[in-house]
Amino acid sequence: xxxxxxxxxxxxxxxxxxxxxxxxxxxxxxxxxxxxxxxxxxxxxxxxxxxxxxxxxxxxxxxxxxxxxxxxxxxxxxxxxxxxxxxxxxxxxxxxxxxxxxxxxxxxxxxxxxxxxxxxxxxxxxxxxxxxxxxxxxxxxxxxxxxxxxxxxxxxxxxxxxxxxxxxxxxxxxxxxxxxxxxxxxxxxxxxxxxxxxxxxxxxxxxxxxxxxxxxxxxxxxxxxxxxxxxxxxxxxxxxxxxxxxxxxxxxxxxxxxxxxxxxxxxxxxxxxxxxxxxxxxxxxxxxxxxxx
Numbered sequence: 001x002x003x004x005x006x007x008x009x010x011x012x013x014x015x016x017x018x019x020x021x022x023x024x025x026x027x028x029x030x031x032x033x034x035x036x037x038x039x040x041x042x043x044x045x046x047x048x049x050x051x052x053x054x055x056x057x058x059x060x061x062x063x064x065x066x067x068x069x070x071x072x073x074x075x076x077x078x079x080x081x082x083x084x085x086x087x088x089x090x091x092x093x094x095x096x097x098x099x100x101x102x103x104x105x106x107x108x109x110x111x112x113x114x115x116x117x118x119x120x121x122x123x124x125x126x127x128x129x130x131x132x133x134x135x136x137x138x139x140x141x142x143x144x145x146x147x148x149x150x151x152x153x154x155x156x157x158x159x160x161x162x163x164x165x166x167x168x169x170x171x172x173x174x175x176x177x178x179x180x181x182x183x184x185x186x187x188x189x190x191x192x193x194x195x196x197x198x199x200x201x202x203x204x205x206x207x208x209x210x211x212x213x214x215x216x217x218x219x220x221x222x223x224x225x226x227x228x229x230x231x232x233x234x235x236x237x238x239x240x241x242x243x244x245x246x247x248x249x250x251x252x253x254x255x256x257x258x259x260x261x262x263x264x265x266x267x268x269x270x271x272x273x274x275x276x277x278x279x280x281x282x283x284x285x286x287x288x289x290x291x292x293x
Contacts, residue, residue: 002105002207003027003057007089008064009040012171014109014188017062017200019188024204029054031065045089046226050096058102060207062111063147069136070172073255083139090146098153106158106210107150108203111164113138113192118263120189124222126268127161127214136260144214156212163192163218163267165199168292181233183244187226189264192218195291205278215272220283222266228285235289 004021009030015221018028031043031054039052067085072078087132090109097104116125117132131141150157164172194217202217206244223231233240250258272278282288 001025002059003021003029004060004062005029005031005054005058006062006064007031007035007043007093007112008066010065012167012169013165013196013199014064015194016167017064017203019199020204029058043089043092045060045084045092050092052096052100055096055100055102059105059138061093061097061104061107062131062203062207063090063093063107066110066143069112069114070175070257070260072257074135074257079135081159082140086139086143088144090143090149094146095154096148097150097155104150104155105151106156106212107147108158108160108207109143110139111144111147111159111161111214112136113161113216113267114260115144115161116265116267118259119265120186121264121265124268125216126265127216127271134259135256145178156210158212159214160199160200160202160206160213160217161267163216164198165192165196166193166288166292171196173292176229176232177236178238179239180241181229181236182241183226183229184250185247186226187224187229187244187264189225189262190266191223191225191228191264192216192267193223193228193285193288194218195288197291198280198282201281202272202276202278207275209277211276213271213275215276216267216269217272218267218282219267219285220269220273221285223246223285225264231285232289235286235293245271 028113030040041051043050114136117137131137
């Protein structure tokens with residue numbers, strides 16, 4: 001049994017992960033801007049504040065906090081929020097752990113599958129590949145660098161470069177289920193996805209096995225946007241129109257943010273399966289969607 005502090009614990013992944021950890025007899029506490037429950041504690045990275053009671057007797061921290069990448073158009077102000085909500089929160093945690101001299105058993109953090117840059121190529125990216133030079137690639141690089149500070153305190157660090165998380169309670173999937181489903185842009189861009197159950201079980205598996213390092217957290221199946229969209233339409237019994245939504249329409253609606261809809265890479269899962277020792281429950285999209293719906 002371990003005591004685990006979760007940031008972003010009131011979000012989609014955090015809620016599910018906290019539930020699963022509790023079912024395995026772990027104790028979870030949560031850092032949130034608006035605590036309402038007994039196990040929730042306040043923090044505010046903008047004002048450099050965190051309730052130190054949250055750190056009492058903790059063994060691990062799981063860092064999931066971060067403003068939604070696709071929630072709003074990428075203005076200069078929004079870009080700063082996206083970066084700071086990930087990097088400055090990690091910096092705040094580092095400062096407090098160093099100050100309190102907490103001997104954590106591990107620090108686990110989310111990162112993004114867009115670490116490698118928003119690009120569509122035949123290359124299959126592994127954890128050894130460099131960060132992309134675009135906005136999201138650099139966000140993930142800064143995010144991970146902030147997290148790796150914990151290694152200077154002899155605290156093992158684990159980072160999960162996470163794809164599109166599929167869950168029936170909200171998130172990206174909810175936005176994809178439109179009355180009529182169509183491919184976006186060329187439809188040839190890849191969509192690294194993962195069932196929320198697999199993602200949360202990966203966190204738990206790596207925590208309980210003390211397995212550290214950087215891992216791609218996406219399902220083994222590599223799908224294009226067109227195939228993903230068609231499978232989603234069939235599962236949800238919605239019409240599928242093979243008429244692609246043009247690039248310029250998406251750019252007009254979403255601005256620079258449209259790049260995450262129009263480009264996508266292939267990622268390898270060999271490391272999480274072989275070195276990480278994790279066996280996926282949902283390797284194929286039809287099975288994942290059937291379970292969710």
